[in-house]
Amino acid sequence: MKLARVVATVVSTIHSPVFDARRLLLCDLLDAEGRPTGGYTIAIDRVDAGAGETVLVLDEGNSARQMLAAPDAPVRAIVAGIVDEVSLEPEEDETYEHSPESLERGRFAREEYARGDYATLEEVKKRYSLD
Numbered sequence: 001m002k003l004a005r006v007v008a009t010v011v012s013t014i015h016s017p018v019f020d021a022r023r024l025l026l027c028d029l030l031d032a033e034g035r036p037t038g039g040y041t042i043a044i045d046r047v048d049a050g051a052g053e054t055v056l057v058l059d060e061g062n063s064a065r066q067m068l069a070a071p072d073a074p075v076r077a078i079v080a081g082i083v084d085e086v087s088l089e090p091e092e093d094e095t096y097e098h099s100p101e102s103l104e105r106g107r108f109a110r111e112e113y114a115r116g117d118y119a120t121l122e123e124v125k126k127r128y129s130l131d
Contacts, residue, residue, distance in 0.1 A: 043077035056081035
C-alpha cells in the first residue's frame with residue numbers, strides 16, 4: 001500500500017464497463033512524513049474519499065481486482081482507506097497484540113481448512129492475509 005493525497009476526481013465518459021458507477025480519483029503519492037514524492041496514480045474510490053484527504057492506495061493490480069470481485073478487470077489501483085494519522089514513533093505504552101478482527105479471521109481460516117475447503121494451509125493464509 002501507498003500513502004497518497006486526493007487531488008481531484010477524474011471523469012472518463014468512454015471506459016471499460018468495470019468503471020461504470022465508480023469514481024476515479026487522482027492521487028499524489030506521499031512519503032511517510034506526508035510530503036509529495038512527485039508521483040501520482042489514478043485509483044478507484046471505495047471509501048468515498050474527498051479532495052485533500054490522505055488515503056491508503058492499494059497499488060497492486062491483483063489485490064485491487066479482488067476488492068472489486070472482478071478478476072479480469074483492467075484495474076491496478078484502488079483507494080482502500082482514509083488515513084486518520086501516521087505515527088512514525090511508537091507510543092511508550094503501545095502494544096502489538098492481535099486485534100479481535102485478526103483473531104476472528106484466524107478462526108474462520110482454521111474452520112475452513114478443517115472442513116477441507118482449501119487444499120493447502122498456504123491457500124488459507126493467502127485468503128485471510130495470515131502470516
